[in-house]
Amino acid sequence: MFFLRSVLWDSCFPWPSDCSKSLENYAKVDVVVYLVDAYDKERFAESKKELDSLFSDESLANVPYLILGNKIDIPYDASEDELHYHLGPTNFTTDKGKVNLGNLNVRPLKVFMCSIVRKMGYGDGFKWVSQYIK
Numbered sequence: 209m210f211f212l213r214s215v216l217w218d219s220c221f222p223w224p225s226d227c228s229k230s231l232e233n234y235a236k237v238d239v240v241v242y243l244v245d246a247y248d249k250e251r252f253a254e255s256k257k258e259l260d261s262l263f264s265d266e267s268l269a270n271v272p273y274l275i276l277g278n279k280i281d282i283p284y285d286a287s288e289d290e291l292h293y294h295l296g297p298t299n300f301t302t303d304k305g306k307v308n309l310g311n312l313n314v315r316p317l318k319v320f321m322c323s324i325v326r327k328m329g330y331g332d333g334f335k336w337v338s339q340y341i342k
């Protein structure tokens with residue numbers, strides 16, 4: 209099952225206090241797909257805070273994170289490096305090589321830039337994360 213953060217965001221604002229209850233309703237989460245507006249740089253800190261709260265959620269302790277930086281068709285969007293800097297790997301995650309999901313010390317996380325309306329970029333992200341889905 210994919211956990212689409214934006215769906216939860218829309219259905220149970222504010223995040224995370226109300227949404228953490230929703231997570232308990234999911235028997236098993238294979239992947240976290242986290243969609244961020246790449247042009248909305250002022251909200252990167254807020255996005256990072258939400259990501260950190262997901263990292264600390266035990267029910268998501270062993271899942272890969274696909275970060276999609278959306279709206280790259282809009283001028284002045286953040287570069288991949290910029291988004292990677294703000295939302296990229298932490299002490300809990302890595303973007304290096306294939307991670308054994310049985311290793312609870314670190315989880316795979318990768319940033320892909322995309323434009324949903326132009327239908328570009330996200331395919332590579334889903335292809336990357338699909339290697340972790342049995």
Ligand SMILES: Nc1nc2c(ncn2[C@@H]2O[C@H](COP(=O)(O)OP(=O)(O)OP(=O)(O)O)[C@@H](O)[C@H]2O)c(=O)[nH]1
Pocket residue numbers: 214218245278279280281282322323324325326
């Ligand atoms: N230019 C552009 N617009 C997009 C893209 N994806 C979604 N939108 C548009 O952005 C608008 C807002 O959509 P979202 O950003 O998904 O909405 P949201 O996350 O509920 O909005 P916020 O919480 O305010 O960020 C809609 O009009 C979408 O059509 C994209 O890749 N490029």
